[in-house]
Amino acid sequence: MNPLIELKNMTYQAQQKTILDIPSFEIYNGEFLGIMGPNGAGKSTLLKVLSFLEKPSSGEILYRGQTVLNGQAPMELRRRFSVALQQSLLLEGTVFQNIAIGLTLRKTPKPMIKEKVAHWLELFDISHLAKKNALYLSGGEAQRVNLARAMIVEPEILFLDEPFSALDFPTKIRLMEDFKRIMEETRTTAVFVSHDLMEIHYLTNRLSIIVNGQVKQSGPTPLVLEHPNASTQSFLNEWKKFLPALTGSSFKEEKVLKG
Ligand SMILES: Nc1ncnc2c1ncn2[C@@H]1O[C@H](COP(=O)(O)OP(=O)(O)O)[C@@H](O)[C@H]1O
Ligand SMILES: [Mg+2]
Numbered sequence: 238m239n240p241l242i243e244l245k246n247m248t249y250q251a252q253q254k255t256i257l258d259i260p261s262f263e264i265y266n267g268e269f270l271g272i273m274g275p276n277g278a279g280k281s282t283l284l285k286v287l288s289f290l291e292k293p294s295s296g297e298i299l300y301r302g303q304t305v306l307n308g309q310a311p312m313e314l315r316r317r318f319s320v321a322l323q324q325s326l327l328l329e330g331t332v333f334q335n336i337a338i339g340l341t342l343r344k345t346p347k348p349m350i351k352e353k354v355a356h357w358l359e360l361f362d363i364s365h366l367a368k369k370n371a372l373y374l375s376g377g378e379a380q381r382v383n384l385a386r387a388m389i390v391e392p393e394i395l396f397l398d399e400p401f402s403a404l405d406f407p408t409k410i411r412l413m414e415d416f417k418r419i420m421e422e423t424r425t426t427a428v429f430v431s432h433d434l435m436e437i438h439y440l441t442n443r444l445s446i447i448v449n450g451q452v453k454q455s456g457p458t459p460l461v462l463e464h465p466n467a468s469t470q471s472f473l474n475e476w477k478k479f480l481p482a483l484t485g486s487s488f489k490e491e492k493v494l495k496g
Contacts, residue, residue, distance in 0.1 A: 239302050241266050241394060241426060242287055247296035249282055249450075256282050257293075257450045264394065264428055269420065271441030271458060272430045275472055279450040280430045281398055287428060288318050288396045316343070319392035323399040325383035327371040332363065332382050335371045339390040357385040360419055377408035384416060388425070395420075395427045401436055413439060434476040438462065448472060 240263035249257040257279045264270055264287065272280050285291035286298070289310035298305045300314060319339070327335050333354055340350045358364040361381040366374065371382060380400055387395055401409045417440055420427060431437055437444060437458065444458040446469045453468035454461055465473045 238265060240264055240299075241301060243299040243302075244286070244293075245297040245299070247286065247293045247298070249279075249286060249291065250294040255450060257286070259283070259296075259450075259452055262287075262445070262452060264426065265443075266426055267424055268443050269427045269429065269441045271437040271444040272428065272447060273432065273434070273437050273444060274447040276432065278447045280432075280447055283447065284320075284396055284398050284428065284430050288320050288394075289315050290320065316390075317393040318396060319387035319390060319394075320396045320398070321383050321387040321400050322397075323402050325379040327374070327379055327382060327386075330371055331367065332358075332369050332371050332374070333367045335382055336386045336389055338386060343390070353389055357389045360388075360415075361385045362415060375408075376404050377412055380404060380412060381415075384412075388419070388423070391423075391425075393426065395425050397427060398430045399432070402431070402433065409436075416440075434462070434473070434480055438480075446472065 242264040244259055244262040247257065247259045247262070248255060262283075272283060274280050282291060286293050289298075289305070292307055298307075298310075300310075305314065328338070336354050336357055337350050340353060345353075354367075355364070358367055361384060363378060363381045363385065366378060366382070371379070374382065380403075384400065401413060404412065413436065420440075429437070429441055441458045443456065444461045445455040446453050446461065446465075448468065454466050461469070462473065
């Protein structure tokens, strides 16, 4: 199966520092790919490169097997993707207007906008907020609006950068449950950046761990969590202390071996 997006020999430099050095990376159709790693590892930068928001310093990006000229992804291509960030960046106006914005930009006919917004308000369980000022929502409500706004354009790939990180625990788990169901029903391809093992374990089916700007391990999420390699073990071990049930037997063996 051809990847939707592929990186080849990609590096990203800023201020004479190599932030990313990634010989190969793929996003496949239909997957929910997690990108996990410590603070400052380069996760957000990688997400921006993959979604054509940042231009790599060297290397190649392919979309469905075709090279995209560096920094010249056409608007038509960029519009196939949605990006949702930790900060919901909602605009002045109602919740309805915020969710409609992608369709308004695409000059969708008004009756269809109304119908689609109603549909996405309902899926995210925020129909009662439609007329509210988007700038006066709780964190959880704002993130629901943010995700509905990203999904309404039916993106080919949804890119997410720590969308749940600022939410309190009960709010987070309620939203993650709704979000997971929506993603399964719509079968949207997603790339999800997080530093949080619980979120990664719950949502993703494939995982890449990135440390110091390099991809240290990739594979099916349960397999990576169960069998970390020499480069990912110390990062994942931090989590093991608090979420032993999410990590596998190889962790325990390691602990016994080390005494
Ligand atoms: N434009 C930039 N100029 C200088 N340094 C940058 C720039 N963008 C990112 N960095 C640095 O690159 C590293 C990776 O950043 P980032 O991708 O935000 O990491 P993460 O999302 O994993 O926390 C950090 O050390 C950050 O300070
Ligand atoms: Mg980040």
